[in-house]
Structures are given as C-alpha cells and as structure tokens.
Amino acid sequence: MYWEKDLETLERDQLTALQLTRLRQTLAQASRGALYARRLEEAGLTPEALRCADDVRRIPLTEKQDLRDSYPFGLLCVDREQGIRLHSSSGTTGQPTVVVHNRHDLDSWANLVARSMYCAGVRSRDTFQNICGYGLFTGGLGFQYGAERLGCLTIPAGAGNTRRQVKILTDCGSTVIHAIPSYLPRLHQGMAEMGVAPGDTEVRIILTGAEPHSEGTRLRLQELFGVPVFNSYGLTEMNGPGVGFECEYQTGLHVWEDAFLLELLHPETLAPVAEGDIGEVVLTTLDRQAMPMLRYRTRDLARLLSGPCPCGRTHRRISRILGRSDDMVIIKGCNVFPVQIEQVLMRFPELGHDYLIRLISEEPGDQMRIDVEMRPEFFTDDWRALDGLCRRLAEAVCDEVLVTPKVKLVEPGSLPRADGKAIRVLDERIGS
Numbered sequence: 001m002y003w004e005k006d007l008e009t010l011e012r013d014q015l016t017a018l019q020l021t022r023l024r025q026t027l028a029q030a031s032r033g034a035l036y037a038r039r040l041e042e043a044g045l046t047p048e049a050l051r052c053a054d055d056v057r058r059i060p061l062t063e064k065q066d067l068r069d070s071y072p073f074g075l076l077c078v079d080r081e082q083g084i085r086l087h088s089s090s091g092t093t094g095q096p097t098v099v100v101h102n103r104h105d106l107d108s109w110a111n112l113v114a115r116s117m118y119c120a121g122v123r124s125r126d127t128f129q130n131i132c133g134y135g136l137f138t139g140g141l142g143f144q145y146g147a148e149r150l151g152c153l154t155i156p157a158g159a160g161n162t163r164r165q166v167k168i169l170t171d172c173g174s175t176v177i178h179a180i181p182s183y184l185p186r187l188h189q190g191m192a193e194m195g196v197a198p199g200d201t202e203v204r205i206i207l208t209g210a211e212p213h214s215e216g217t218r219l220r221l222q223e224l225f226g227v228p229v230f231n232s233y234g235l236t237e238m239n240g241p242g243v244g245f246e247c248e249y250q251t252g253l254h255v256w257e258d259a260f261l262l263e264l265l266h267p268e269t270l271a272p273v274a275e276g277d278i279g280e281v282v283l284t285t286l287d288r289q290a291m292p293m294l295r296y297r298t299r300d301l302a303r304l305l306s307g308p309c310p311c312g313r314t315h316r317r318i319s320r321i322l323g324r325s326d327d328m329v330i331i332k333g334c335n336v337f338p339v340q341i342e343q344v345l346m347r348f349p350e351l352g353h354d355y356l357i358r359l360i361s362e363e364p365g366d367q368m369r370i371d372v373e374m375r376p377e378f379f380t381d382d383w384r385a386l387d388g389l390c391r392r393l394a395e396a397v398c399d400e401v402l403v404t405p406k407v408k409l410v411e412p413g414s415l416p417r418a419d420g421k422a423i424r425v426l427d428e429r430i431g432s
C-alpha cells in the first residue's frame with residue numbers, strides 16, 4: 001500500500017512535531033544564505049524561537065521576485081561546489097529563476113517522486129515512459145530519478161515526436177506514462193493514425209500535471225485511454241514533481257507534509273483561509289539544504305480538502321489547482337480563470353480538446369473570444385446548427401464566468417501548439 005508507511009500514515013500530532021523539528025533545521029540552514037540571514041535577523045527569528053509548526057507564520061514570505069533578484073546563486077545556502085544540479089522555472093517572461101540542489105536534496109526529491117508514483121499505484125514491475133522535456137524543466141529528470149528509485153524500467157522518451165513515442169510505447173509495452181495534459185490528446189491522435197487503440201497497449205496508469213487542467217479534462221482523458229489518470233503537482237522552486245500527488249482514490253492531491261509545510265493564504269490579506277475556501281498555496285521546504293525556501297508564494301490557488309482519505313495517508317489534501325493568481329484574466333470587470341472556461345468546454349461532446357481564449361479590443365469595449373476545436377464527426381454545413389452550438393457555448397460560459405464570449409469553432413489541429421506547457425490565453429487588447 002505504501003512506499004514509506006511510517007511517514008505516510010504518521011499521526012497528525014507526530015507529523016506536526018516532525019515539521020517543527022525540520023522547520024527549525026531549515027531556518028538554521030536558510031540563515032547561511034545572505035537574503036534569509038538578513039530577513040530572519042530583521043524579524044528577530046531564531047530556530048529556537050519557533051514553538052510550534054504554526055509559528056511559521058512569523059517568518060516573512062518569499063516572493064518569486066526574491067528569486068529573480070537573487071539570480072542565479074544569491075539564495076544558495078551551501079558552498080557552490082556542493083551543488084550538483086541546477087533547474088530553472090519555465091516562466092516565459094522576466095528574469096528566470098533557478099534552484100540548485102546538493103546530493104541530499106536530489107536524494108530526498110527522488111524519494112518523494114518514488115513515493116508519489118507508488119501512491120498512484122505504480123510498482124517496480126512497471127515500464128515507465130516519461131514523455132516530457134528533459135532539461136531545465138523538472139518533469140523530465142524529476143520523474144526519471146523517482147521512477148528509477150521506485151525500480152521501474154524507466155524510458156526517458158522526452159517530449160514530442162509522437163510517432164516515435166507510439167512505437168516505443170507498443171514495442172516496449174510501457175505500462176505507465178507521464179505527459180502534460182495538453183499533450184495527451186495528441187498522443188492519442190498519433191496512436192489512432194498508426195492504428196493503435198489504447199486497449200492494444202499495456203498502458204494501465206497515466207500520470208499528468210505541470211499545467212492547469214479541469215476535472216472535465218481528466219474525465220475525457222480517462223475515457224480516451226480507458227485507464228485512470230492521476231494528477232501530479234509540483235513547481236521548480238519546491239524541486240518540481242513530488243510536492244502533491246493523487247492516490248488511487250483520486251480525492252485531491254496529498255501534499256507531502258514531512259517535506260513541505262503547507263499554508264493556504266488569502267492572496268490579498270495573506271491571512272490563512274478557512275478550510276474549504278480558495279487560497280494561495282504557500283510552501284516551505286522542510287528537507288532541503290542547498291536552497292531552502294521559506295514561505296514561498298506559489299501564486300497557485302487551491303482549496304484545502306477536509307476529512308480523512310480512504311487510503312489511510314494522513315498528509316492533507318488540496319484540490320486540483322484552480323488557477324494561478326497571475327493567470328487570472330480581468331475582462332469587463334469580471335475575474336476569470338482559464339480553467340473555469342475549460343471546464344465548461346469539456347462538457348460539450350461536439351468539442352475537441354484544444355482551445356484558445358483571446359482578449360481583444362473592439363468597439364464598444366474589450367471582448368473575450370474563444371477559439372475552440374470542433375470534432376470532425378460533428379462538422380456540418382448546416383450553419384444554423386453550428387450557430388446554435390456557438391450560442392449554447394457562449395451561454396454556458398457566461399453562466400460560469402459572467403462574461404459572454406464570442407465563440408469561433410475551428411478545425412482540429414489548427415490552433416497554435418506550444419512546445420511545452422499549453423498557452424491558453426492571448427491578450428491582444430490595446431495597451432496590454
């Protein structure tokens with residue numbers, strides 16, 4: 001059932017005691033770096049001053065900007081020669097951010113990914129095909145070392161080249177695959193073009209994550225491939241994959257609380273939100289040496305889920321990521337998250353998987369236009385039927401986000417495709 005039963009099922013009071021011990025160690029470690037040394041001194045905080053894990057709230061928050069300002073090595077808390085790996089976040093704007101790991105950090109990370117995969121049902125007898133970018137992106141090497149630690153026959157397939165992926169998948173009998181959600185329909189399409197039905201393969205588990213996607217998308221993917229699809233959450237600043245993972249019950253993401261101290265804060269007041277309310281995920285590393293992170297504001301929004309999980313793990317669960325505060329679109333005075341729109345689109349069987357939300361300046365005011373793929377089998381030259389579909393779509397989106405979009409149905413494969421994570425919003429408004 002468990003990769004590390006003792007840790008995964010630790011009683012809550014023991015878990016918080018472990019967190020306090022590790023939080024103190026982390027504080028001591030963090031103060032070896034210039035930025036945290038200064039901040040902790042200003043706040044008058046020493047490891048001994050922390051009396052319980054909740055005292056984490058006395059520590060100042062870390063912003064993405066702090067990492068940018070410290071680029072590349074300003075947050076290093078070990079000698080540079082102890083660092084053995086560097087990863088960088090996939091953000092496309094501004095100064096990149098990097099995270100450096102020492103041997104201990106990589107060891108701990110590999111273990112967390114192994115634990116995560118095990119928790120979703122992956123076992124050492126599995127053949128694991130990792131269909132994502134190897135390089136600075138953490139999904140490649142992160143899963144690679146985790147799967148090796150677990151003992152899987154691990155295939156570092158990398159991203160793209162769908163025909164080759166399908167060939168490896170069928171030739172090697174891969175049983176578990178990992179890919180970002182926006183790529184999985186393309187893989188399925190590639191399989192169909194090569195005459196391979198999912199049922200002809202040995203695949204029994206799909207792991208996906210790294211970008212926002214709705215429950216509707218998961219259900220569609222499960223239907224397409226006929227196997228369970230598990231959500232994986234992580235970010236470079238917290239290693240990468242292996243922060244939160246779904247167990248076989250798919251009841252939300254268990255956050256590994258022996259390694260990360262989890263807070264959900266109101267994005268503006270920064271006060272802890274009530275259980276069940278949407279808050280920004282704020283994380284503190286509890287087992288990292290080279291670059292510990294104290295109260296890092298992820299900008300990811302989620303809910304804390306209450307109640308025990310039938311799997312018996314005691315680590316708390318969060319909902320899937322509902323959006324990022326910096327992905328939020330404000331149009332006609334309404335706050336809209338792309339995933340909310342995706343959730344609506346996925347309810348329409350006539351639609352494919354790809355969509356693009358365009359924000360455009362038009363008289364009399366800004367408009368939201370959704371370009372969305374239509375499934376070929378639903379194409380018709382009956383414009384009234386198509387018009388009716390667009391209208392139903394616009395109404396359904398408006399019910400969800402209070403803005404009526406214009407809807408344009410497009411041919412499958414005609415929307416621009418990103419190499420890595422999908423781009424879902426184009427802001428083409430004047431002045432943006």
Ligand code: AMP
Nearest residue numbers: 090209210211212232233234235236321
């Ligand atoms: P990066 O560090 O560049 O790989 O990006 C990390 C970000 O990807 C996170 O902060 C989230 O915004 C997003 N992300 C990662 N995993 C998920 C997931 N399972 N669902 C939604 N968003 C995710």
Ligand code: ZN
Nearest residue numbers: 247309311313
């Ligand atoms: Zn569980």
